[in-house]
Amino acid sequence: MATVFDLFVQAVREKKQVTCTYQMRRRELCVHAVGWKNGREQALSFQFAGESSKGLPPGGEWRCLDLGLVSNVQLRDGPWHTGLNHSQPQTCVDQIAAEVDF
Secondary structure, three states, X not given: OOOHHHXXXXXXXXXXXXXXXXXXXXXXXXXXXEEEEOOEEEEEEXXXXXXXXXXXXXXXXXXXXXXXXXXXXXXEOOOOOOOOOOOOOOOOOOEEEEEOOO
């Protein structure tokens, strides 16, 4: 059985959309980078649909997810979503295990 980390790495490598539960809310994401920060498994993702505690702006928003808090992960085909400012340095992941090639 694949771990959450493994599924997020697979999503990056295959450019698949991810649906999951994070902080008790359903999220729809495109994962851009997976790895570790301070020893914790984390993922830099662009959330394009689903729920958010603060509301999701039109077009979506960048999210840094602690993978220890993610459950119900499913990968699916669909259009790739990204933010306009992906060229900005990310601080979510220090050690990268997988990152999307543009």
